[in-house]
Amino acid sequence: MTAPVAALGQGVARSIAWLGALARFFVLTLGSWRWLPRAGRRVALRVLLRQVWFTALQAVPLIIVLSSILSFLVISQAVRELGRLGATELIGRLMVVAIVRELGPLLTALVVAGRSGTAIAAELATNKVMGEMNALEGMGIDPLHYHVLPRFGAALLSLLGLIIFFDLVAIFAGLLAAAASGMTSARYFDIVLASLTFRDVWLTVVKGLVFGTIVGMIPSFQGLAIRGSPTEVPIASSQAVVASIVAIFICSGLFVVLLS
Amino acid sequence: MTPAPLKFENISLPGIAVGGATLEVPEHRAVLVVGPEASGVDALPGYALALHRPTTGRVFLFGQDVAKLPRRATLAFRRQVGYLPAGDGLLHNLSLRDNIALPLRFGSDMTEREIDGRIRIMLALLQLVDAADLRPASATDEQRRRAALARALAFDPDLVIMADPFDGLTNRAAAEVLELARGGEIEAGSRRTVFMTGQYVPQQLEPRIEIRYRLAKGELRRQG
Numbered sequence: 001m002t003a004p005v006a007a008l009g010q011g012v013a014r015s016i017a018w019l020g021a022l023a024r025f026f027v028l029t030l031g032s033w034r035w036l037p038r039a040g041r042r043v044a045l046r047v048l049l050r051q052v053w054f055t056a057l058q059a060v061p062l063i064i065v066l067s068s069i070l071s072f073l074v075i076s077q078a079v080r081e082l083g084r085l086g087a088t089e090l091i092g093r094l095m096v097v098a099i100v101r102e103l104g105p106l107l108t109a110l111v112v113a114g115r116s117g118t119a120i121a122a123e124l125a126t127n128k129v130m131g132e133m134n135a136l137e138g139m140g141i142d143p144l145h146y147h148v149l150p151r152f153g154a155a156l157l158s159l160l161g162l163i164i165f166f167d168l169v170a171i172f173a174g175l176l177a178a179a180a181s182g183m184t185s186a187r188y189f190d191i192v193l194a195s196l197t198f199r200d201v202w203l204t205v206v207k208g209l210v211f212g213t214i215v216g217m218i219p220s221f222q223g224l225a226i227r228g229s230p231t232e233v234p235i236a237s238s239q240a241v242v243a244s245i246v247a248i249f250i251c252s253g254l255f256v257v258l259l260s
Numbered sequence: 261m262t263p264a265p266l267k268f269e270n271i272s273l274p275g276i277a278v279g280g281a282t283l284e285v286p287e288h289r290a291v292l293v294v295g296p297e298a299s300g301v302d303a304l305p306g307y308a309l310a311l312h313r314p315t316t317g318r319v320f321l322f323g324q325d326v327a328k329l330p331r332r333a334t335l336a337f338r339r340q341v342g343y344l345p346a347g348d349g350l351l352h353n354l355s356l357r358d359n360i361a362l363p364l365r366f367g368s369d370m371t372e373r374e375i376d377g378r379i380r381i382m383l384a385l386l387q388l389v390d391a392a393d394l395r396p397a398s399a400t401d402e403q404r405r406r407a408a409l410a411r412a413l414a415f416d417p418d419l420v421i422m423a424d425p426f427d428g429l430t431n432r433a434a435a436e437v438l439e440l441a442r443g444g445e446i447e448a449g450s451r452r453t454v455f456m457t458g459q460y461v462p463q464q465l466e467p468r469i470e471i472r473y474r475l476a477k478g479e480l481r482r483q484g
Binding site: 136140146 | 306309311331332335336337338339343345346347348349350351352362363365366367368369370408411
């Protein structure tokens with residue numbers, strides 16, 4: 001009779017312990033920046049740039065496809081339906097609220113979590129299995145400095161850049177959809193730019209930073225948390241991507257609740 | 261009096277029935293501890309560098325209890341020691357050249373040009389010139405072990421700690437690894453102090469290892 005309650009309690013306790021360990025890892029990573037050796041900064045910067053290449057630049061084609069299709073579908077439908085009601089100026093607000101502010105950051109974060117989150121977790125877990133972390137520690141190199149800080153920095157920069165890129169592509173794809181429905185480009189830009197506020201821009205930036213932190217931290221944490229068996233590598237990758245996606249959705253919901 | 265470069269004091273090991281392992285690694289000597297896989301001798305290099313903590317006992321590196329140092333100081337302290345981990349521990353996304361350069365790039369104020377010069381010397385010394393641009397996965401076991409040793413010697417440390425250094429090597433290659441780790445001879449013995457652990461050592465190397473311990477039947481016995 002009490003077994004389900006006990007199981008629920010254990011699950012909650014495990015989640016709280018996981019959150020505590022993740023928070024500690026986050027604080028340790030940020031704190032480790034202060035004593036990264038000066039010479040090590042150059043090495044960490046190289047790792048960061050390589051990660052930006054994998055995380056941001058290689059994701060550009062996928063972002064273009066997703067953003068343009070999403071925006072084209074939403075705006076072409078909206079122009080048609082809102083046109084019937086004589087409320088076509090509302091497509092500006094629709095574009096800004098639905099795509100630029102909500103779906104753009106959310107979809108971009110999901111793409112990066114799926115592509116790079118799994119890669120980060122799998123790479124770090126494999127490194128640990130191969131004894132590379134042990135070797136780095138033995139050489140006096142902190143894995144937080146060599147592996148985690150650069151990936152964290154790269155995730156922040158990449159998410160921020162990709163979200164802005166997603167939004168720009170969406171706005172231009174929306175223009176194509178509006179033009180196909182008979183709206184002039186001047187009118188389209190008037191409507192969209194009139195709807196875009198400073199609040200929308202900073203909210204997008206804040207979301208980029210928060211989602212970047214999630215995608216940089218959770219997979220690194222999961223990858224380094226394994227004990228050293230090869231069978232743990234796929235488990236760490238899958239847990240990393242699931243936890244990242246859940247965290248992204250929860251934060252997205254919190255943004256709506258707290259800031260609307 | 262200068263403290264011994266490395267000293268283990270009452271370290272608990274699974275292979276020791278009563279008490280713990282107590283041994284000293286004197287300056288300018290090569291010291292080897294051999295024991296079966298389950299005996300725990302492979303854990304000694306990790307304890308020496310405070311990568312892991314023994315259940316009981318203490319380890320002194322250059323007279324300092326490394327386990328008591330704050331993390332930042334521990335990392336700096338480890339850079340004074342050359343470490344060859346079991347299974348080489350090379351980073352697989354870097355070439356052998358970049359693997360050897362990594363500790364210099366990360367932990368020294370040398371310019372890239374100075375590092376380049378140092379790496380060329382290490383590559384020539386370790387006979388790795390032709391394999392320098394290979395990734396570890398494309399290199400042979402021997403090349404990987406040589407690269408890992410080159411990385412361990414990059415700072416020209418006074419103390420070298422090696423775990424299973426001769427595993428999978430021919431006797432000739434094993435002898436070369438040992439001689440390179442010793443760093444030549446001076447009046448007091450080998451130029452560097454060397455501490456090694458493993459399950460076996462080729463018999464022909466025994467004369468070149470001044471102090472040998474064997475862990476068997478629950479006891480750690482000095483042989484050399």
